[in-house]
Amino acid sequence: MSGWKTSYKVSDLSDKQQLELICRQCNRLAYTNKSMLCEKIDRSHLYLDEIEKRARCKARGCGGLMRLSMVRLDELSGFVGGMA
Numbered sequence: 769m770s771g772w773k774t775s776y777k778v779s780d781l782s783d784k785q786q787l788e789l790i791c792r793q794c795n796r797l798a799y800t801n802k803s804m805l806c807e808k809i810d811r812s813h814l815y816l817d818e819i820e821k822r823a824r825c826k827a828r829g830c831g832g833l834m835r836l837s838m839v840r841l842d843e844l845s846g847f848v849g850g851m852a
């Protein structure tokens with residue numbers, strides 16, 4: 769079901785592919801992508817399930833685990849307006 773997370777590495781993502789992270793505790797939604805994931809630390813060798821396991825909600829006092837999902841490219845234009 770979540771097999772794509774263990775079969776895709778960050779380096780396999782296209783530059784335009786957006787990933788969605790939703791907090792399992794407070795439902796805070798965040799977006800990330802390859803360049804953001806590799807900005808401070810090079811995470812290109814990590815599988816996406818490892819990214820998911822390491823992601824923590826940045827909401828104050830939450831720090832909950834995040835659920836990672838792939839934003840389909842054909843939906844991307846609809847999301848751009850909502851991005852910070």
Ligand SMILES: [Zn+2]
Nearest residue numbers: 791794825830
């Ligand atoms: Zn949260």
